[in-house]
Structure formats: structure tokens, C-alpha cells
Amino acid sequence: MRKTRICKLLNETGEVKVDELSNMFGVSLETIRRDLKLLDKKGLLVRVYGGAISKDTNDIGTSFVKRAKSNVGDKQQLVEMAISQINEHSVIGLDASSSSWLLAQSLPNIECTVVTNSINIINALEKKTNIDIISLGGNYSEKYKSFYGSIARETLDKMSLDVCFISCVGVDFNSGVWDSNEYNHEIKKSLIKISNKVVLIADKSKVNKRSLLKVCDINALDHLITNLNFAEDDVMTLKENNVVVN
Known part of the structure; x- marks a missing residue:
């Protein structure tokens, strides 16, 4: 459920931060980092320093x-x-x-x-x-x-x-x-x-x-x-x- 909400938030804002997610869900920073790492492996977002960005807003590989x-x-x-x-x-x-x-x-x-x-x-x-x-x-x-x-x-x-x-x-x-x-x-x-x-x-x-x-x-x-x-x-x-x- 938490990962689903993270993805939904990311789709709405284009960017999420580890510390803000930690406060929002009442879990540790390390728990959020693990969530983002797993979602990154599944191809649902791109991890960046301090958080993650939506794949839709990322410019990787633009010619x-x-x-x-x-x-x-x-x-x-x-x-x-x-x-x-x-x-x-x-x-x-x-x-x-x-x-x-x-x-x-x-x-x-x-x-x-x-x-x-x-x-x-x-x-x-x-x-x-x-x-x-x-x-x-x-x-x-x-x-x-x-x-x-x-x-x-x-x-x-x-x-x-x-x-x-x-x-x-x-x-x-x-x-x-x-x-x-x-x-x-x-x-x-x-x-x-x-x-x-x-x-x-x-x-x-x-x-x-x-x-x-x-x-x-x-x-x-x-x-x-x-x-x-x-x-x-x-x-x-x-x-x-x-x-x-x-």
C-alpha cells in the first residue's frame, strides 16, 4: 500500500523526497530508501540523490x-x-x-x-x-x-x-x-x-x-x-x- 501511494504521489508531482516520505508515512528514512530501491528495480521510478523522480519526467537518453x-x-x-x-x-x-x-x-x-x-x-x-x-x-x-x-x-x-x-x-x-x-x-x-x-x-x-x-x-x-x-x-x-x- 505504501509503495502504491508513493507511485501515485510521484505521478502527481514528478518528484518525491526521502525525508518528506518518511514523515508522511511515519517510517524510517532507511525504510523509504528500500521502497524506492525496489520501485526503481521494477522500473517504476528513477532514484536520485535524496529521493526519486518520475520516469515520465526524466530525460535519460534524449537525443x-x-x-x-x-x-x-x-x-x-x-x-x-x-x-x-x-x-x-x-x-x-x-x-x-x-x-x-x-x-x-x-x-x-x-x-x-x-x-x-x-x-x-x-x-x-x-x-x-x-x-x-x-x-x-x-x-x-x-x-x-x-x-x-x-x-x-x-x-x-x-x-x-x-x-x-x-x-x-x-x-x-x-x-x-x-x-x-x-x-x-x-x-x-x-x-x-x-x-x-x-x-x-x-x-x-x-x-x-x-x-x-x-x-x-x-x-x-x-x-x-x-x-x-x-x-x-x-x-x-x-x-x-x-x-x-x-
């Missing part, structure tokens, strides 16, 4: 083509703001997100270096002759149009970037930045580690959402570019974590 068609107007507006963070002669990291692809398309033909694992970004930049392009290489994914794996990560580990631009499946101001698959997750973590400045581009549809894999805490970000109208509590949280917001 680049599908992502590129989502919220294009919002993303383009945010990309124009992101361009202002780029200086001539900078070394820039771009993940394989559709937001980074739009940024590459809009990037002026200035002298700079772009490091990326994305074929689409390489194609977008190839005629901008002042821009040096460094491709990471590695295992190629047709679905994501990008390179992943140990070769890509090891190449990044040898670099230092002035700034990286990443996107995500979800960002929660308390729990951090989230993504839906290990391929994108691992590259984003590597980009963050080697960058002097980290910029997250996230339209309002991604805010206050979590997914399968945590990329980083909020305090790992230097700049958040979004079109969300913030609640006062969110503004305070970002300010406390030294995140500048556009």
Missing part, C-alpha cells in the same frame, strides 16, 4: 536532435547573454548541449580557442577562421553527436580553460546541477574541474528540477544565465554561494 528543438527561443535569448562572458584570446570549453551549440553559432569570429566534444559545435565553428578548434576525440556517440569516454576525459585533464559553458537537465538551488546520462555528466564534471570560470545556461524549464546524476553543487558555478523570475529565497541561496545571475 541531440530532440534537445535542439526544445525551447529554442528561450535558449537563443540566453545565449546572447552568454556571449558577453567571452573575451578575445580566451580558451573556452563548450559541452555537447544544444545551448552550447547555439552559442557556437552566435559566437563572433574573434581570436579565441574553443575546446569541445561536440561534432555539431565543430561544424558550427569551422568557417570562423579566427577561432582555433580543439576536438577532444574518444568514443563517438551518434545519438549525442559527440565524443565521450576516457580519452575525452584524459585530454581535458591536461588542459586549463578560462571559461566553460554548460547546460543541464535540471538545476535545484539547494541540491545542485543535474544531468540525465553518464556520458554528458562525466564531460561536464571534467570541464568544471579545469575551468577558471563556470557558466551554466539554463532556461526556466530546467530550474527547480533534478535528474539522475549530480554534476556539481551550486557553489561550483560562477555565473548562472537564466530567464527565471527568482523567488527571494533563491536569490539569497545564490548570493550566499557567490553565484552571479543574469
Whole structure:
């Protein structure tokens, strides 16, 4: 009965938290964790840090083509703001997100270096002759149009970037930045580690959402570019974590 009610609640809200379920049902945190683990094994939900999300709202395996068609107007507006963070002669990291692809398309033909694992970004930049392009290489994914794996990560580990631009499946101001698959997750973590400045581009549809894999805490970000109208509590949280917001 308890597991059935958890599934019903999840279908209604899209997300449940272990501590809230524990209080609701009057059982221990460990009991709820076991429930979620069992429901995850049955394919009825996806466990995430601190709770679970509905499979219907999870973005696991979404192809680049599908992502590129989502919220294009919002993303383009945010990309124009992101361009202002780029200086001539900078070394820039771009993940394989559709937001980074739009940024590459809009990037002026200035002298700079772009490091990326994305074929689409390489194609977008190839005629901008002042821009040096460094491709990471590695295992190629047709679905994501990008390179992943140990070769890509090891190449990044040898670099230092002035700034990286990443996107995500979800960002929660308390729990951090989230993504839906290990391929994108691992590259984003590597980009963050080697960058002097980290910029997250996230339209309002991604805010206050979590997914399968945590990329980083909020305090790992230097700049958040979004079109969300913030609640006062969110503004305070970002300010406390030294995140500048556009």
C-alpha cells in the first residue's frame, strides 16, 4: 500500500523526497530508501540523490536532435547573454548541449580557442577562421553527436580553460546541477574541474528540477544565465554561494 501511494504521489508531482516520505508515512528514512530501491528495480521510478523522480519526467537518453528543438527561443535569448562572458584570446570549453551549440553559432569570429566534444559545435565553428578548434576525440556517440569516454576525459585533464559553458537537465538551488546520462555528466564534471570560470545556461524549464546524476553543487558555478523570475529565497541561496545571475 505504501509503495502504491508513493507511485501515485510521484505521478502527481514528478518528484518525491526521502525525508518528506518518511514523515508522511511515519517510517524510517532507511525504510523509504528500500521502497524506492525496489520501485526503481521494477522500473517504476528513477532514484536520485535524496529521493526519486518520475520516469515520465526524466530525460535519460534524449537525443541531440530532440534537445535542439526544445525551447529554442528561450535558449537563443540566453545565449546572447552568454556571449558577453567571452573575451578575445580566451580558451573556452563548450559541452555537447544544444545551448552550447547555439552559442557556437552566435559566437563572433574573434581570436579565441574553443575546446569541445561536440561534432555539431565543430561544424558550427569551422568557417570562423579566427577561432582555433580543439576536438577532444574518444568514443563517438551518434545519438549525442559527440565524443565521450576516457580519452575525452584524459585530454581535458591536461588542459586549463578560462571559461566553460554548460547546460543541464535540471538545476535545484539547494541540491545542485543535474544531468540525465553518464556520458554528458562525466564531460561536464571534467570541464568544471579545469575551468577558471563556470557558466551554466539554463532556461526556466530546467530550474527547480533534478535528474539522475549530480554534476556539481551550486557553489561550483560562477555565473548562472537564466530567464527565471527568482523567488527571494533563491536569490539569497545564490548570493550566499557567490553565484552571479543574469
